[in-house]
Amino acid sequence: MAQVSGIAEERSTTPLSSRKSVTLRITRYNPEYDNEKTFMEFNVPYEKWTTVLEAILEVKKHFDHSVAVRYSCRQATCGSCGMVINGKPRLACFTKISELDSDVVTVEPMNNFPIIRDLTVRFERLFNSHHKIKPFLIHEDSEISSNEKEFLQSPEELEQYIQFSNCIKCGLCNSACPTMATDSSFVGPQALAQAYRYVADSRDKGKDSRLKIIDESHGIWRCHFAGSCSQVCPKGVDPAMGIQFLRGYLLGFKS
């Protein structure tokens, strides 16, 4: 009896009754035990402002707590909750159900990332590629070696790279990229856009070493300017633009 009243109490704090509801199809897959992905369907009430992440958490709270999902900030800042929502990579916390304009919302793990379980994927490859392009300022006269020296930068110089520094490493761009769909050695739009972020920084002196890293058979030349990366970026980074500018250096259009 105590258990029943406990559940009733919980429901009273989070009302499940709503005029609108949506069928949420969640991928269930554990690579250790399952041969293929399956979907579980839940009928979830939603309001105009309900995000897909909130709907998934509603499922975890009331229907099945074993659904694996990674999330943290709930405000498109941490880049944890990237997943494929109705066929396109999006942040679950940044996607409102009402905006999807569909009675069925299907959530799947991001493509081109190994699955840990259900909706969570491994980010090792993305982080390795990001690390490979040296995501830090390279300057022999750094602030660490010489005391209290500042690198001055004009607002115009800042504009050259500030857009690309918005990257939250959510991996949506890599998930949407057509090259990454088949090429597991490709460095990827995330890392390439970050390479441009540092190359375009007037304080940085590591352009040549970065260009050398990306100028290989699975480097920048495997980008074909399909632009899918830019279309899914939740922070307006526009990796496709950065990649083309970066390629401009290798083609001799920029110096």
Add this chain to the structure above:
Amino acid sequence: MENQDENKEGIGGMINPRRYGIERVAYLLMRISGLGLLAYFIGHIYETSSILQGEMGWQEFLELTQTTEGHIIMTIVIGMCVFHTVNGIRVMLGHGGVGVGTPARPDYPYKPASQNTRHKIGIYSAIVLAAIAMMYGFSVMMGH
């Protein structure tokens, strides 16, 4: 198994043109037209080598291509050639950083500057020019 482990979308995902707008359609058409043109080019080199067999050999091979099927294939080749050329120039300019916008602080709803109207016009122009060239080519082959 490798695909399953890495959860790669695979060829199906790479060639799916429905989710990311006209740019992804152009990407797919560029690949298909490129492969088609290479196949035609190899065939064309083989076809023209029939001239080494004298007038009879040349006429025999020419007759094979002067059929309705041959004309349809040639019309498709013309379309692929024009699309690959025009879209190729657009992509090449983009690769050099031409017409992809300028870096700026992004504002919500974050419309990517690189996916701008100029490039969309470039893609639609490639498709329209390919269609016009196909019609013209077909009429020339039919002797009009």
Add this chain to the structure above:
Amino acid sequence: MRESIIMKIHYGTALGAVALVAVHILMRLTQNYAESLEYANVIANYQFIPYAGMLEIILILLSVHGFNGLRVILLELKQGRAYEKAVSYGCVAAMIGLIAYGSRTIFMVNMGMV
């Protein structure tokens, strides 16, 4: 060879081919299309040295561009050291083979060996 050099060649061959293939196609349209394909006219084209030279250049440009394009597509489809080497060398071999085969036609007809 660095990938940037290969891709510069890829773009260069594309631009060169566009210009020369346009001339090649326009030559078909200087007279009636069917007439331009008559044996005597084609032989005359091949024996006109500047035109034969242009055909040879087109052959080289398109072979390089086409087989490098194929190499790029194949490299993106599958990865692995042995596979990638096989694709690269295979494409170079096919490129050389096609150029040799096409050149044979051009040279033999140009020198009147038909």
